[in-house]
Amino acid sequence: MTLNTNFRGPCTFIHIALTRFLLHHSSNFVKMASKTLTASCRCNSVHFTVTIPTEVLPLKIHLCHCSICRYSHGAPCAFHAPLPPGVELQFIDPSGYDKMTSYRHAASVATGYFCSTCGCQIGGFESQWTISTSIFDANREDEGIWKFNSHMLPDSAPDGGLAAVFSAVDGHQMETENLGLSPQAIAGSDSKPPDRESKDLLAQCHCTGVSFLIARPSEKFIASPKSKGLISPSDKRKWLARMDLGDDSRLVSGANVISWMSVSADHITPRLPKDLLIGSAKAYCPSKDTLLVFCGTCGATVFSHSEERPEIVDVAMGIVRAPEGAMAEDWNVWATKVSRPENGMRYQAGFARALTEGMQRWGAERGHPQDSGLA
Structure with a gap:
């Protein structure tokens, strides 16, 4: 008996058709997977x-x-x-x-x-x-x-x-x-703990390449018109802070939100040069009127500065080493109204809603104002 190798049964035709289909549509399967x-x-x-x-x-x-x-x-x-x-x-x-x-x-x-x-x-x-x-x-x-x-x-x-x-x-x-x-x-042995005895607030990135002290608002500053929108009317020992959902802040920090503490530049030691570059700091300008400063060694966001507010420096709260915690409530009064919420809603709406509603609730429980005047 001679085997007919040219025989094409129904299963063979199905196999051929399926093979051709898979070859033709393989790219679609990859995309689906x-x-x-x-x-x-x-x-x-x-x-x-x-x-x-x-x-x-x-x-x-x-x-x-x-x-x-x-x-x-x-x-x-x-x-x-x-x-x-x-x-x-x-x-x-x-x-x-x-x-x-x-x-x-x-x-x-x-x-x-x-x-x-x-x-x-x-x-x-x-x-x-x-x-x-x-x-x-x-x-x-x-x-x-x-x-x-x-x-x-x-x-x-x-x-x-x-x-x-x-x-x-x-x-x-x-x-x-x-x-x-x-x-x-959690902190690690190489992380400097907050100083509970210091009269000033330490701000320092992880590698310690950028380090400075923030003083409380001085009596002279409190009495001047420059203090409007920078200190709390209810507690003039404290600076105002806010959460920022802006795209620029997100894309230079790599975090959905960054928090800023707005400080008069003359309350920071050592004295800041005009370009804000101290220690291992580097600068980036996302626009002609805005300067963002980060540590060139560990990458921490440090400052934001706008030409519209030349005497004010926004300090990134993530590097502030307050003994009471990340919100530094002994030093800040928080604006419970989040800055640039429309940017956050456009990127990840669920998170933006959670933060916006959470800040309103959290702030109301602690007596923080709704708006900082700087948002």
Whole structure:
């Protein structure tokens, strides 16, 4: 009996048809199985994509309140999410690793990276990436990408920081996790503790390359017209502070929100030069009238300054080392009205709503004013 190798049975034709279909539509299957996200810092020097398997979406956002994250970001906390193992940053030319500065310290579990030009925190890498989730503007209209999952290490700040302001985003109750660590263990042995005896307030980035003292409003300043909008009418020993959801602030810090303490420049020691560059500081100008300053070693956002308010310096609250905690309520009266909420709503509306409503509730409970006059 001779085997007819040219025989084409019904199963054979089905197999051929299926093979042709799969070959023709294979690109569509790849697209269905993964999602490409695009990230960029404020100056666009760091610009990359990451391709995420759809089965692991949404990525879980952790808000880390540890002092290391606060002091190295200049923000109330870090906003980050671990990427799946094997997912790498795919840089878009001319971007690349050479556009970033790396930072590693004694307590590091990963090497951090930030933009060398504008200071935006990009993420950290050890065996896999933990990425800043605040820099994906290209995907802000996409649904199902992110989930605000947890407040990590809020006990690092005695007052709880933002974890005391809101506990849920988009109706999802966030977890709170301190990992069984003490605040001292969370901070790390290389982090200088706040000085409870000092009459001035220390502001210092994580690497200590930028360090200065803030004094309370002087009697002379309180009596001058310059103090209007800078100090609290109810407690003139305190400066005014506010939360800022602005795009510029987000994209230079790598955090969804940054908090600013507005201070008269002559109350800062050492005396600040006109360009605000002290220690290891570097400057970036997102617009002709605005100057943003960050540490060139650890990447912490330090100052914001506008030509419209030449005598005022906005100090990034994340580097302020107040003994009472991240909100520094012994030094600040907070405007419970968040600055530039429309920017936050456009980027991640759920978080913007949680922060805006939370600040109103938190501030009302503590007697803080609604508006700072500087928002």
